[in-house]
Amino acid sequence: MSTPPPGPPLAGGTAGPDALRPLLAVVLDALHEGAVARGGPFPAGGPDAVAARVREAAEPVLPDRGTGAEDALRGLVRTLAHGAADPADPLCVAHLHTSPLALAVAADLAASALNPSMDSWDQAPAASELEALVCRALSAEVYPHQAGPDALVTTGGTESNLLGLLLARERRGAVQVICGAAAHHSVHRAAWLLGLPEPVTVPTPSGVLDPAALDKALADLPGPLLVAATAGTTDTGRIDPLPEIADLCGRHGAELHIDAAYGGPLLFSAEHRGKLAGLERAQSVTLDLHKLGWQPIAAGLLAVPDRALIAPLGITADYLNADDDTEAGLPDLLGRSLRTTRRPDILKVAVTLRALGRTGLGALVDRTCAAAQQLADLVEEHPRLDLYERPVLSTVLFRPTGATDEQTADIRRTLLADGRAVLGRARADGRLWLKATLLNPHATPGDLAALIQEVLIELVKGSTPR
Helix, strand or coil: CCCCCCCCCCCCCCCHHHHHHHHHHHHHHHHHHHHHHHCCCCCCCHHHHHHHHHHHHHCCCCCCCCCCHHHHHHHHHHHHHHCCCCCCCCCECCCCCCCCCHHHHHHHHHHHHHCCCCCCHHHCHHHHHHHHHHHHHHHHHHCCCCCECEEEEECCHHHHHHHHHHHHHHHHCCCEEEEECCCCHHHHHHHHHCCCCCCEEECCCCCCCCHHHHHHHHHHCCCCEEEEEEECCCCCCCECCHHHHHHHHHHHCCEEEEECCCCHHHHHCCCCHHHHCCHHHCCEEEEECCCCCCCCCCCEEEEECEHHHHHHHCCCCHHHHCHHHHHCCCCCCHHHCCCCCCCCCHHHHHHHHHHHHHHHHHHHHHHHHHHHHHHHHHHHHCCCEEECCCCCCCEEEEEECCCCHHHHHHHHHHHHHHCCCECEEEEECCEEEEEEECCCCCCCHHHHHHHHHHHHHHHHHCCCCC
């Protein structure tokens, strides 16, 4: 009886790298071809054109007979690259969406090939120890004067904020959350998911939590109370007055959670770290390294000043963390996440930290923030553009002088439809602004001037959406 032919090769084991090498060449070529076909920061033609190309490449999704690995990889990867928003292009600046470092992507490939599952030690022996080391090191950046800080790996700011509110609820009961109008939407969603009262929103006339208004809210509301402050708002990048907020929390017996998903990596910068003064006084802090940390998605963390604070997450499942295994010294991973199966996202972070160090990462942060200041200069110097304010982090809001909100929105959509530039939008002071969220540390003054020029071209044309 003949032996049936083997199926597709696996990525693991000693034979895995040899199986991957030719496929990686196909993927890299397809990424290049797709980027060349796109020809800019965004695919031209709008949703219908993108959808047509995807359908042509992907249908039938499940053929009776497969096309083979190389054909499937080449066609679909090329199509995805052609139809991608490319944050590596300096004119792709709409969102908190970064192009990851090549070394972090390479590390992520290793994580995918090894495929540890971070829910029990016997599925991820080395990865679990690496996660513990990196989490302790990063939490020590947030809480440098605490003896036993720790952090949990999350999928990003939304999960981190959920965990922060969950842990506060477990400590204090049904906390009343208080936040500013510019707080991330996930704070409200987390309160809803956890069965907490609807958060009280404190007005933010200057774009940040007003200490006087917060003081009154804390005095008027029944406890237990939790203030959710922000270090880097999504629309403007502003940072709430953290020391004053921490003082008020102490005075009123409230807990403090700080969403530093955007601004947290300022900790790596000697120049900008001072903007986060007061961060270390929070009971929990959200960090997100797939923004100003240049990691592939996902790379979130929740930092706490004492690892005992995460104890409420503990749970036992005999098939994953039986009591006798734990007593025998096998690490218990199940209490380190709301998820069960999860990737070793810490590997790419660990590689980046070790490769670049604090000074290397700080230099990337500094260059990015400097580029935002340069873009603000260009806007201020141009007679036909208005600047909302000087950037705090790397977000710049601007709009054509005298333009209506409709005209401003039309300019953005036309640039998007043409694939020439990807700008975001934000409402501030009752008006619509174009938003440039700069996360590319390699952006040059020429790139920034080109972004301004694209807006001015449409302004002159009297842009209409396509």
